[in-house]
Amino acid sequence: MIFVLNKTNTIANQFLAELRDTEIQQDKARFRRNQEKLGEILAYELSKTLHYQAKEVQTPLGIANINTPADQPVLGTILRAGLPFHQGFMHFFDQSESAFITAYRKVKRGGSFLIQVDHISTPNLNDKILILCDTMLATGQSLVSVCKELMAQYNIKELHIAAVIASTVGIAHVRANLPKAKLWVCAIDEEMTSKAYIVPGLGDAGDLAFGEK
Ligand code: URA
Numbered sequence: 141m142i143f144v145l146n147k148t149n150t151i152a153n154q155f156l157a158e159l160r161d162t163e164i165q166q167d168k169a170r171f172r173r174n175q176e177k178l179g180e181i182l183a184y185e186l187s188k189t190l191h192y193q194a195k196e197v198q199t200p201l202g203i204a205n206i207n208t209p210a211d212q213p214v215l216g217t218i219l220r221a222g223l224p225f226h227q228g229f230m231h232f233f234d235q236s237e238s239a240f241i242t243a244y245r246k247v248k249r250g251g252s253f254l255i256q257v258d259h260i261s262t263p264n265l266n267d268k269i270l271i272l273c274d275t276m277l278a279t280g281q282s283l284v285s286v287c288k289e290l291m292a293q294y295n296i297k298e299l300h301i302a303a304v305i306a307s308t309v310g311i312a313h314v315r316a317n318l319p320k321a322k323l324w325v326c327a328i329d330e331e332m333t334s335k336a337y338i339v340p341g342l343g344d345a346g347d348l349a350f351g352e353k
Pocket residue numbers: 221276278336337338339341342343344345346
């Protein structure tokens with residue numbers, strides 16, 4: 141299952157256009173805030189697929205019956221680029237716990253590389269819904285390695301992967317390796333450079349949000 145936000149014309153397209161625009165990108169606060177907004181919108185769309193249970197709420201004048209989410213998903217992100225997007229999800233799933241993961245590319249002799257999942261800081265994910273927020277789904281290799289590591293450690297009930305921009309290659313890699321994961325993306329781009337930057341994409345999301353390393 142894949143949900144693509146920009147298939148429908150909404151105000152979200154404005155936030156996405158600003159994120160990609162080299163001039164507007166110079167404003168780091170706006171760059172981060174636009175990612176937060178897209179995280180909020182995707183969180184809202186995703187929330188339509190969760191289970192709800194009836195809740196009675198005492199108001200000053202009586203009892204209101206409201207369906208509220210039966211489970212609070214855990215919100216995960218891979219440091220550091222995904223932080224603003226994750227923040228957007230946190231604004232809507234505001235009672236959720238969070239997981240933070242670091243991973244890096246370990247270059248092997250001959251130039252090939254493997255993904256090393258470095259550090260995981262997470263609440264218990266057994267029987268939990270996990271939403272992993274990663275701004276750019278490029279090759280999908282880090283994301284798949286991280287998910288596999290988490291799935292080896294925990295019995296995750298449901299896995300959602302959210303990205304601002306996904307490449308077709310990244311989507312195919314996720315689908316091949318995590319067939320049960322549900323994907324939530326704002327836009328899909330067709331191309332990638334040899335250094336795995338998405339084209340047209342938006343550039344280096346981590347550097348634009350937090351400064352060059
Ligand atoms: N990470 C980024 O920040 N940008 C890309 O285009 C791909 C991966």
